[in-house]
Amino acid sequence: MTEPISWTPIKEFKEILFTQFGGIAKISINRPQVHNAFTPLTVQEMIEAMRMCQDRTDIGVIILTGEGGRAFCSGGDQSVRGHGGYVGEDTLPRLNVLELQKIIRSIPKPVIAMVAGWAIGGGHVLHVVCDLSIAADNARFGQTGPNVGSFDGGFGASYLARVVGQKKAREIWFLCDQYDAQEALDMGLVNKVVPLDKLEETTVAWCHKILQKSPLSLRMLKSSFNAELDGQAGIQELAGNATLLYYLSDEAKEGREAFMEKRQPDFSKFPKFP
Ligand code: S0N
Numbered sequence: 001m002t003e004p005i006s007w008t009p010i011k012e013f014k015e016i017l018f019t020q021f022g023g024i025a026k027i028s029i030n031r032p033q034v035h036n037a038f039t040p041l042t043v044q045e046m047i048e049a050m051r052m053c054q055d056r057t058d059i060g061v062i063i064l065t066g067e068g069g070r071a072f073c074s075g076g077d078q079s080v081r082g083h084g085g086y087v088g089e090d091t092l093p094r095l096n097v098l099e100l101q102k103i104i105r106s107i108p109k110p111v112i113a114m115v116a117g118w119a120i121g122g123g124h125v126l127h128v129v130c131d132l133s134i135a136a137d138n139a140r141f142g143q144t145g146p147n148v149g150s151f152d153g154g155f156g157a158s159y160l161a162r163v164v165g166q167k168k169a170r171e172i173w174f175l176c177d178q179y180d181a182q183e184a185l186d187m188g189l190v191n192k193v194v195p196l197d198k199l200e201e202t203t204v205a206w207c208h209k210i211l212q213k214s215p216l217s218l219r220m221l222k223s224s225f226n227a228e229l230d231g232q233a234g235i236q237e238l239a240g241n242a243t244l245l246y247y248l249s250d251e252a253k254e255g256r257e258a259f260m261e262k263r264q265p266d267f268s269k270f271p272k273f274p
Pocket of ligand 1: 074075076077078095118120121122123148151153
């Protein structure tokens with residue numbers, strides 16, 4: 001028998017819900033009245049939650065979603081879009097969602113977009129940058145930038161093109177059409193489509209499968225997938241993981257111990273692999 005899904009709060013925020021069920025963390029935008037459009041504060045809170053997930057050794061996988069069942073996220077909140085970015089309480093215009101995108105890509109744990117309803121504009125880009133996307137049958141996808149005086153030429157364009165191909169990505173941005181869940185599945189934009197009432201159950205089941213896998217193996221795979229696309233930043237991420245693994249070895253420990261003991265290191269006992 002499977003354990004009933006029960007989410008425990010990790011930390012209270014104003015514009016997101018941040019909860020946990022075993023090794024699964026769920027970050028959910030809680031602004032359903034505007035189809036989960038994000039403000040600078042929403043994004044700041046998501047960044048903080050992601051950072052907490054990164055540091056928590058009991059969390060192995062993260063679900064990104066939106067409350068209400070009618071929208072994953074409708075992008076930047078146009079009512080707080082000012083001159084040069086989205087404006088929060090500090091009155092500074094920001095595009096801090098770009099920082100969130102980078103964290104989703106680089107956090108060394110799988111991030112799954114759980115998409116019900118609209119995934120539009122900057123909200124669409126958020127699901128694109130997640131490692132996996134599971135869609136409810138009511139999900140609708142699209143970009144709106146050229147309609148509303150905006151564009152995302154970063155991951156929103158280049159990574160989207162890697163996911164669905166150049167022609168399709170240009171169609172998505174140039175026409176600003178909306179695509180249903182089956183069309184999204186057909187173009188490789190999402191991994192699976194399920195009935196809305198099975199969305200969370202299916203996503204949690206995928207999370208449980210992932211949690212049974214080797215965390216270091218998943219970490220290396222995620223950074224390997226990124227490295228091919230992300231240039232020097234991608235190589236840095238992959239190489240950082242190689243360093244982490246090397247630090248775990250007796251060979252690396254000999255270097256540190258010799259320094260601390262003020263002696264010459266003896267690396268002769270370590271094999272020179274073919
Ligand atoms: C999602 C849509 C298609 C749903 O239509 P529907 O079902 O008819 O609902 P509505 O009645 O339109 O919406 C219900 C209520 O929600 C409000 N609302 C919806 N989306 C937003 C939003 N994004 N901002 C503010 N409010 C929103 C509606 O106004 C309505 O409120 P009430 O009930 O009071 O009338 C439809 O809602 C839609 O098309 N929404 C807008 C989608 C959109 O254009 N999003 C912004 C796109 N741009 C970005 O996201 C940019 C992100 C970004 O930060 C960025 C990143 C990188 C580089 C550049 C940028 C950049 O901004 O420039």
